[in-house]
Amino acid sequence: MPDAARSDLPVKLSANLGFLWTELTLPDAIRAAAAAGFDAVECHWPYDVDAAQVRAALEETGLPMLGLNTRRGAPGESGLAALPGREAEARADIGEALDYAARIGAGAVHVMAGTASGAAARDAFVANIAHACDRAAGQGVMILIEPLNRFDAPGYFLGTTAQATEVMDAIDRPNLGLMFDCYHVQRTEGDVSRRLEALLPRIGHIQIAGAPDRGPPDTGELDYAHVFALLARLGWTRPVGAEYRPGGPTEATLGWMRALR
Numbered sequence: 001m002p003d004a005a006r007s008d009l010p011v012k013l014s015a016n017l018g019f020l021w022t023e024l025t026l027p028d029a030i031r032a033a034a035a036a037g038f039d040a041v042e043c044h045w046p047y048d049v050d051a052a053q054v055r056a057a058l059e060e061t062g063l064p065m066l067g068l069n070t071r072r073g074a075p076g077e078s079g080l081a082a083l084p085g086r087e088a089e090a091r092a093d094i095g096e097a098l099d100y101a102a103r104i105g106a107g108a109v110h111v112m113a114g115t116a117s118g119a120a121a122r123d124a125f126v127a128n129i130a131h132a133c134d135r136a137a138g139q140g141v142m143i144l145i146e147p148l149n150r151f152d153a154p155g156y157f158l159g160t161t162a163q164a165t166e167v168m169d170a171i172d173r174p175n176l177g178l179m180f181d182c183y184h185v186q187r188t189e190g191d192v193s194r195r196l197e198a199l200l201p202r203i204g205h206i207q208i209a210g211a212p213d214r215g216p217p218d219t220g221e222l223d224y225a226h227v228f229a230l231l232a233r234l235g236w237t238r239p240v241g242a243e244y245r246p247g248g249p250t251e252a253t254l255g256w257m258r259a260l261r
């Protein structure tokens with residue numbers, strides 16, 4: 001895709017390689033995203049892949065890796081940062097994610113909270129995220145926290161943008177950002193446009209998918225032509241992450257990119 005055509009997009013796009021091109025190795029998925037015209041990539045858990053190969057694919061394509069996640073922990077845990085008594089493991093996972101991010105030049109780490117609730121969970125989360133921010137600041141990395149919807153992630157500590165901003169106020173670090181996933185927000189809270197407007201200064205990254213089925217952005221009840229026009233009006237210039245389940249070959253689902261161009 002020529003650069004001139006890409007720059008006509010009202011909003012730049014990042015391919016989430018946790019969901020797109022999952023049949024490929026991570027380096028080849030980066031190449032596929034570049035060939036499809038994405039401006040950036042992001043991933044979930046790259047830890048089994050040699051960071052040097054990821055870095056080589058990023059350099060070859062010129063795409064930045066926007067971010068990656070801390071590990072999920074044991075099946076069903078979805079992270080450890082809000083689990084009282086698991087601080088040492090949570091911080092080891094944060095350290096691992098930051099080290100990997102440094103090796104591939106990734107700009108953000110999403111620290112996963114885990115399945116927990118109550119005051120002790122909040123205290124653990126606040127302390128662990130503050131620790132992550134302080135450690136990340138030295139390498140110029142942003143720490144992201146992401147509310148997940150209660151249907152896909154029942155019991156996940158962070159469920160709403162209101163809860164996220166409450167803990168962000170308590171943590172009070174300049175390199176802490178909200179991961180605003182329009183799909184999760186729509187499933188649990190709705191009012192996506194108004195929330196984007198209100199929360200924009202606190203948002204570190206935005207993700208999209210069709211709602212309620214998490215298919216391509218041109219399916220479901222959210223109108224991303226409207227959302228993209230709003231983001232352009234609000235001056236959002238960073239790439240928006242396409243984090244949807246293609247349900248088949250990714251290339252066959254990219255019509256939405258052409259439609260929004």
Ligand SMILES: O=C(O)[C@@H](O)C(=O)CO
Nearest residue numbers: 044069110146181207243
């Ligand atoms: O929305 C999601 O599920 C992801 O952004 C993520 O990082 C947690 O799985």
Ligand SMILES: [Mg+2]
Nearest residue numbers: 146181207243
């Ligand atoms: Mg997401």
